[in-house]
Amino acid sequence: MTQPPTPAPASDFIRDRIRADLAAGTVRQVVTRFPPEPNGYLHIGHAKAITTSFSIAQEFGGRCHLRMDDTNPAAEDQEYVDAIQEDVRWLGFQWDAMYYAADYFEQLYAWAEQLVQKGLAYVDDQNADQIAATRGTLTAPGTPSPWRDRSVAENLQLLRAMQSGAFPDGAKVLRAKIDMAHSNLNLRDPVMYRIRHLPHQRTGNRWCIYPMYDWAHGQSDSIEGITHSLCTLEFEHHRPLYDWFCDALGIAKPQQIEFARLNIEYLLTSKRRLLQLVEGGHVSGWDDPRLPTLRGLRRRGFPPEALVAFCKHVGLAKFNSTHEYSLLEHFVRDHLNRTALRRMAVLDPVRLVVDDWPAGTVDQVEVANNPEDPTAGTRLVPFTGELWIERDDFQEQPPKDFYRLAPGREVRLRSAYFVTCTSVEKDALGRVHTVHCSHDPATRGGNAPDGRKVKGTIHWVSAAHAFDAEVRLYEHLFTVPDPAAVDASEFLRVLNPNSLRTVRAKLEPSLRSAAPGQRFQFERLAYFACDPVDSRPDAPVFLRTVALKDSWQKAQQKGAPAQGGGKGAQKR
Ligand code: ATP
Ligand code: MG
Numbered sequence: 001m002t003q004p005p006t007p008a009p010a011s012d013f014i015r016d017r018i019r020a021d022l023a024a025g026t027v028r029q030v031v032t033r034f035p036p037e038p039n040g041y042l043h044i045g046h047a048k049a050i051t052t053s054f055s056i057a058q059e060f061g062g063r064c065h066l067r068m069d070d071t072n073p074a075a076e077d078q079e080y081v082d083a084i085q086e087d088v089r090w091l092g093f094q095w096d097a098m099y100y101a102a103d104y105f106e107q108l109y110a111w112a113e114q115l116v117q118k119g120l121a122y123v124d125d126q127n128a129d130q131i132a133a134t135r136g137t138l139t140a141p142g143t144p145s146p147w148r149d150r151s152v153a154e155n156l157q158l159l160r161a162m163q164s165g166a167f168p169d170g171a172k173v174l175r176a177k178i179d180m181a182h183s184n185l186n187l188r189d190p191v192m193y194r195i196r197h198l199p200h201q202r203t204g205n206r207w208c209i210y211p212m213y214d215w216a217h218g219q220s221d222s223i224e225g226i227t228h229s230l231c232t233l234e235f236e237h238h239r240p241l242y243d244w245f246c247d248a249l250g251i252a253k254p255q256q257i258e259f260a261r262l263n264i265e266y267l268l269t270s271k272r273r274l275l276q277l278v279e280g281g282h283v284s285g286w287d288d289p290r291l292p293t294l295r296g297l298r299r300r301g302f303p304p305e306a307l308v309a310f311c312k313h314v315g316l317a318k319f320n321s322t323h324e325y326s327l328l329e330h331f332v333r334d335h336l337n338r339t340a341l342r343r344m345a346v347l348d349p350v351r352l353v354v355d356d357w358p359a360g361t362v363d364q365v366e367v368a369n370n371p372e373d374p375t376a377g378t379r380l381v382p383f384t385g386e387l388w389i390e391r392d393d394f395q396e397q398p399p400k401d402f403y404r405l406a407p408g409r410e411v412r413l414r415s416a417y418f419v420t421c422t423s424v425e426k427d428a429l430g431r432v433h434t435v436h437c438s439h440d441p442a443t444r445g446g447n448a449p450d451g452r453k454v455k456g457t458i459h460w461v462s463a464a465h466a467f468d469a470e471v472r473l474y475e476h477l478f479t480v481p482d483p484a485a486v487d488a489s490e491f492l493r494v495l496n497p498n499s500l501r502t503v504r505a506k507l508e509p510s511l512r513s514a515a516p517g518q519r520f521q522f523e524r525l526a527y528f529a530c531d532p533v534d535s536r537p538d539a540p541v542f543l544r545t546v547a548l549k550d551s552w553q554k555a556q557q558k559g560a561p562a563q564g565g566g567k568g569a570q571k572r
Contacts, residue, residue, distance in 0.1 A: 012316040014052075014257050018060055018228060021255075027227045030062030034088070034095075035069040035217070038080035040271035042087045044292040044307065044328075048262035051311035053230050054093040065224055066095035070102045071216045073200040081201075087294040091304045101211075101220050102202040108211050108219060109163065111249050112174060112192060116155045120248050121192060122148055123158040124175050131173070135188050141181035142188045148177065162195060165208045169195050174209075178244065186241045190214055218242035219251065226254040232261045233320060262314065263322040265481040267292040273484065273491070282495060283477070287533065289543050290477040290499050300474070301519045301529025301545035306335040322482070329546045336519060336527045336545065341369045341376060344414065344459040345522040345542075346506040347471060349388040351434040352405075352460065354419060357385025362462075365445070367415040370521075381508055383416045386463040388506040390524075393458040394435050396424060403455035405435065411456040414523060418443040418454055459523045466506040470541045471528070473501045505542075514540045524548070 021027040032053040036046060057064035066088060070076050088095065115121035124131065124147045136142035150158075162172055174193040182188050192215040197208045218241075221229045229242075236258045246253035261269075268274060269292055277283050277291070286293050289300035297307065310331040314323060344367075363383040370376035389405070398406040405411050410420040419437035427433050442449050446457070477499045480486065486494050514520070516532035526548055531541040 013318065014228070014230060014259060014316050015056065015059070017255075017257065018056065021227070022060065029227070030057055030060040031065070031225050031227045032057045032062065032230055033065040033067050033099075033221065033224065033226050035067040035101075035220070036084050037069045037072070037075075038077060038084060039072070039075035040080060040275060041083055041286045041293045041295055043269045043271070043274065043294065044264065044267060044297065045262045045269035046087075047091060047294060047307050048311045048314065049230070049232070050088055050091055050093060051308050052259065052316065054095075055308075055312065056228070056230070057096075062227075063096040064093070065097050065099055065226070067099040067101060067220060067224070069213075069217070069220075070100055070200070070202060071211050071213065072196075073198045073210065074196065076201060078201050083295070087298075090294065090298060091308060097224075099220070099224060100202055101216050102200060104216070104220050104223055105203060105207055105211070107223065108216060109209075111219065112215075113156065113159065115176065115192075115248060116159055116174075117152060118248070119152055119177065121159075121174055121176050122150050122155050123162065124148070124173050124189075125171070126173075127170055128173075131175075131191065135185060136180070138185070142185075144180045145175070145189070148180075148189070159193075162193070162209050163207075165197070167195055169197055171195060176215075176241075176245070176248075184237060184240050186214070186238055187244065190241060214238055214241050215245065218245050218254070218256070219249070221254040221256075222246055222251045225252070229254045229256045231256060231258055233258045233318075234261070258318075260317040260320045262311070263320065263484075264292070264328055265322055265325045266476040266478055266483070267325070268478070268483050270484060273488070276488070277477075280492070282492065289472070289531075290474055298517075299529070299531065299533060300543050301336075301517075301527060302332050303335045303339070303519070306331045309335070325476070326550075330550055332546045333527065333548070333550055336521065338372050339370075340519045340521045340527055342367070342371070342523050343511050343520045344381065344461055344508045345471070345511065345525065345528075346388040346390050346459070346461055346466070347473075347503050347522075347525065348391040349506050350391045350394060350432060351463065352387045352389045352419070353434055353436050354385040354387070354417075354439050355422065355436050356438045359385065361385070362465075363416075363444070365416045379510055381415070381510070382462045382465045383413075383460075384462045384464055387413070387460040388463055388466060389413075389435070389458055389460050393456075394421070394424075394432065396432060404458055405437075405456065409456075410454050411458055412443075412446050412454050414457055414459045415446045416444070416460070417441070417446070418448060418452075459525075461506050461508045463506075465509045467509065467512055468504050469507050469511070469539065470534075471503050471505040471544070472531075472541065473503065473544045475499050475501075507542075511540065511542075512538060514542075516540075519545065521548070 034050050034053045054064045124145045134143040173191045175189045178187045180188050193209040196210050199205050239256045242256050287295035287299045364380035365383050366378045367381050368378050394405045405421050407421050417439045419439045421437050423436045424432045425434040478494050479496045480494045514530040518530045521527050527545040528542040529545050531543050534541045
């Protein structure tokens with residue numbers, strides 16, 4: 001049995017900081033949050049953010065909130081709010097409280113008036129393009145807006161008019177009055193509110209101005225008493241603004257701490273790009289098993305425990321890096337190896353006839369359900385004189401290192417008998433369609449009483465008892481490891497045309513009653529999950545979760561770079 005390669009780090013820069021805060025008494029109880037915007041389904045990157053904030057709260061006896069960061073009604077929907085809750089629970093986490101940023105709109109607005117009154121915010125009549133054009137650059141200061149020095153009274157009156165719907169979309173914005181020459185561009189009078197005459201799924205038509213991320217996030221954290229606001233590195237340059245707003249309002253200031261995003265080769269974790277794939281019909285939906293959405297991974301049979309173990313293993317870093325897909329697979333396989341029932345299935349069948357089998361006899365042989373887990377027990381599998389075996393398990397002219405069936409060669413049929421190939425039958429094109437064998441009745445159960453060994457063991461199903469079912473085999477959705485780096489207009493060209501292959505397989509009879517979502521190892525092939533979406537009673541569909549071969553572990557043993565499969569710093 002394989003173990004996760006290294007235990008989860010007991011200490012990292014975030015946990016160390018929290019320990020120090022607790023020791024110094026500046027924090028009594030740790031409170032974290034996971035703040036998704038309900039504008040799409042969660043993906044594996046979110047699993048890392050979820051695992052981080054929830055497990056840190058757990059480890060330190062604290063609390064973790066789930067907050068819908070629902071400040072932009074244009075893209076948000078109740079459907080996503082519901083799905084996010086379901087997905088967080090599926091990962092195995094339960095929030096201590098659930099909040100909506102929209103519930104803070106009244107408070108945020110009152111605070112905006114406060115800043116205006118303090119001379120720290122003003123209404124600007126410039127449009128978005130003008131604001132962008134006058135922001136300056138990293139080397140040149142910005143140009144102050146002609147409206148920057150409006151009086152407090154005028155600003156207040158205009159803000160109230162904005163809020164009550166007097167102006168069309170885009171006519172005005174509220175900006176913080178900070179410093180148009182600040183070295184951090186985010187502090188060059190950032191926009192706090194914009195006008196959007198759009199109903200909001202939670203507040204209806206109450207508002208026609210909506211807060212920007214920066215004007216909502218820190219204050220929402222502060223209202224909820226968040227002590228450590230953990231987010232990804234792209235927010236690092238927003239932290240001074242986060243702090244500035246809390247200080248200007250004189251409210252509690254949570255500590256924002258940034259960590260590296262999770263990136264995995266071949267997986268796309270941008271909601272916008274995922275939406276493009278779904279809307280363009282390039283995948284079957286948000287739960288397509290090739291997508292790294294939590295719904296897609298769940299459908300494909302990824303155990304949530306494996307995702308959490310993977311996220312913990314990857315750990316918290318201060319630099320973005322990309323992990324190999326094989327590292328993720330390693331964790332999935334490790335969990336499935338311990339938990340998945342073994343079954344026999346033949347994906348590319350060729351007939352095997354045991355010529356000396358007593359006609360009409362069915363033998364029920366006992367097969368272990370999971371050799372890694374003795375409590376999983378055994379089952380009886382019908383064995384007869386006519387079987388299906390995998391086409392690759394026979395070679396008429398075997399190469400040197402081929403130990404499976406070949407003319408004159410003896411192999412073990414898993415948990416059944418030793419058989420020896422006596423002859424083959426071919427079709428007009430010379431393709432083998434039937435392999436003839438003899439068997440040794442003394443080897444029943446798969447061992448020879450005389451201690452004779454065979455080099456190969458192959459799986460099989462009884463032709464009369466097997467049933468046909470659809471099996472879907474997946475490969476990467478993209479042909480390149482970093483699809484996110486491909487320009488949006490080009491990236492459909494890097495879709496892998498072979499990412500889904502469907503076969504009709506011959507399955508052992510017990511699989512007919514597989515439960516939707518149940519996970520199996522098809523012996524010697526791969527792990528598969530019974531599709532909860534397309535399976536019908538009596539007609540299960542199986543999805544390949546992950547192959548059996550562990551290329552990541554192999555690479556580790558050969559001394560390839562360790563460090564959680566990281567491939568070095570990149571981006572940003
Ligand atoms: P997108 O930009 O694709 O829409 P997002 O990051 O803006 O996604 P949010 O719903 O705002 O999505 O994210 C919620 C939280 O999840 C944020 O704190 C964000 O930092 C975190 N998160 C998103 N993607 C990743 C990732 N790849 N790795 C780690 N954390 C992530
Ligand atoms: Mg976001």
